[in-house]
Amino acid sequence: MRILSGIQPTGKLHIGNYFGAMRQNLALQKEHEGFYFIADYHALTSNPDPKDLKQRSLEVAMDYLALGLDPQKTVFWRQSDVPAVTELTWILSCVTPMGLLQRCTSYKDKVAQGLSPNHGLFAYPVLQAADILIFDSHLVPVGADQKQHIEVTRDIALKFNNTYGETFVIPEDHILESVAVVPGVDGRKMSKSYNNTIEIFEPENSVKKKVMSIVTDSTPVEAPKNPDTCNVFALLRLVAPEDELKEWEEKYKNGGVGYGTIKKRVVELLHEYFRPYRDKRRQLEENPDEVEKILLRGAARADAVAQQTLQRARNAVGLRTRT
Ligand code: ADP
Numbered sequence: 632m633r634i635l636s637g638i639q640p641t642g643k644l645h646i647g648n649y650f651g652a653m654r655q656n657l658a659l660q661k662e663h664e665g666f667y668f669i670a671d672y673h674a675l676t677s678n679p680d681p682k683d684l685k686q687r688s689l690e691v692a693m694d695y696l697a698l699g700l701d702p703q704k705t706v707f708w709r710q711s712d713v714p715a716v717t718e719l720t721w722i723l724s725c726v727t728p729m730g731l732l733q734r735c736t737s738y739k740d741k742v743a744q745g746l747s748p749n750h751g752l753f754a755y756p757v758l759q760a761a762d763i764l765i766f767d768s769h770l771v772p773v774g775a776d777q778k779q780h781i782e783v784t785r786d787i788a789l790k791f792n793n794t795y796g797e798t799f800v801i802p803e804d805h806i807l808e809s810v811a812v813v814p815g816v817d818g819r820k821m822s823k824s825y826n827n828t829i830e831i832f833e834p835e836n837s838v839k840k841k842v843m844s845i846v847t848d849s850t851p852v853e854a855p856k857n858p859d860t861c862n863v864f865a866l867l868r869l870v871a872p873e874d875e876l877k878e879w880e881e882k883y884k885n886g887g888v889g890y891g892t893i894k895k896r897v898v899e900l901l902h903e904y905f906r907p908y909r910d911k912r913r914q915l916e917e918n919p920d921e922v923e924k925i926l927l928r929g930a931a932r933a934d935a936v937a938q939q940t941l942q943r944a945r946n947a948v949g950l951r952t953r954t
């Protein structure tokens with residue numbers, strides 16, 4: 632099975648991204664043929680500063696490589712290094728009903744958040760469909776927010792196949808094993824848009840400061856506490872071994888433990904969890920040219936597949952076969 636995932640380079644990756652999506656994606660590369668890319672064409676829809684876009688793409692690449700993406704096994708590249716996908720976007724656009732895109736909620740949501748209502752933002756799902764279809768992807772791991780885009784992809788592929796004959800593999804979504812939403816330091820969903828994140832690779836002392844500042848209720852030390860509504864306990868669940876978690880749960884219910892104590896333990900566990908990856912991240916930071924090389928090698932592998940599918944689509948619609 633070929634599995635494909637795109638990651639937008641829109642900001643520093645945080646532990647909500649890691650436990651909510653990246654960890655599962657990284658595990659999937661072991662059982663499947665992975666095609667993972669950095670979606671910088673998609674990021675353009677929000678008009679980032681050019682310098683930021685370049686730098687963030689590189690940083691996301693370093694994050695994934697540090698966290699265990701294996702570029703020998705998994706094809707890993709930057710979307711814009713395989714421009715064939717934009718040609719397929721155009722071909723697909725010409726069979727995409729306007730109504731299909733008008734129904735997509737992400738466009739409306741993003742405009743409501745203040746993004747400019749440009750055509751790229753509106754056509755975003757067609758580019759995403761091209762990403763998926765050009766690599767004959769079978770499975771696309773996604774969180775609930777992306778499910779609609781996979782449905783749009785399937786609709787476009789079916790319409791194309793019905794109109795021009797069998798050309799594309801019809802992909803399935805693979806809903807990621809659900810993790811509870813990871814809370815940010817203010818108790819809302821951890822998100823770069825809320826400025827409440829703990830970044831995976833920010834300095835350890837800064838992680839500590841943030842964890843110690845997590846919002847809790849004002850239950851006194853000796854009183855029983857509810858682990859299910861506690862923002863600190865939510866983080867503990869992600870990093871503590873099962874036995875230890877049970878012990879803390881008892882302590883919460885019995886009272887006698889203060890939030891400060893548990894926060895300190897969360898800091899230690901987060902450091903232990905990410906420390907090996909941190910070393911790898913540092914090595915990559917010191918060798919950005921090596922990271923570039925990995926991405927370009929991945930792009931060459933991806934391009935070889937993309938060109939074949941593009942040729943099939945060009946032939947199907949009556950464009951000249953390129954030799
Ligand atoms: P952000 O909210 O910071 O903009 P994205 O929307 O770019 O994050 O999320 C990328 C991926 O990470 C998505 O698949 C999403 O489901 C997951 N994710 C992001 N934040 C969290 C969170 N707080 N808890 C669980 N998963 C999350």
Ligand code: TRP
Nearest residue numbers: 635636637638639670673759762
């Ligand atoms: N839209 C996805 C997101 O915001 C990123 C993405 C672009 C993607 N192309 C894709 C995801 C293809 C899966 C498959 O997270």
